[in-house]
Amino acid sequence: MIQNNNELRAAASKGTVDGPASDLEATKTGLVVAPFLGFKINVINQLSFFAEANLDYFYSYERQDAVTQDVSNTRTLNKFYKSEFLFNPVSIGLQIHLGSN
Numbered sequence: 001m002i003q004n005n006n007e008l009r010a011a012a013s014k015g016t017v018d019g020p021a022s023d024l025e026a027t028k029t030g031l032v033v034a035p036f037l038g039f040k041i042n043v044i045n046q047l048s049f050f051a052e053a054n055l056d057y058f059y060s061y062e063r064q065d066a067v068t069q070d071v072s073n074t075r076t077l078n079k080f081y082k083s084e085f086l087f088n089p090v091s092i093g094l095q096i097h098l099g100s101n
Contacts, residue, residue: 021069030060040095048095056086 038052062080067073
């Protein structure tokens with residue numbers, strides 16, 4: 001299980017005739033859960049063959065807070081909840097063991 005935190009703070013625009021500049025702060029927090037299944041076979045002592053598959057589930061919460069830089073200082077708050085699946089059907093490979101025990 002891995003937790004991920006990202007934060008962005010920036011000026012959204014410099015202000016134009018269409019509207020004033022905004023101070024924007026976005027925070028995103030996520031959690032990844034990844035069950036996996038695999039096997040490894042030692043062909044000889046120095047060489048192994050492996051194959052694995054996994055399914056990742058990512059759930060995130062994002063909060064965007066924007067404050068216009070004008071007389072009224074209007075605050076806009078947006079919240080987003082997202083979930084994604086990532087399926088890795090098969091990964092295969094060879095592993096070379098250079099050391100000795």
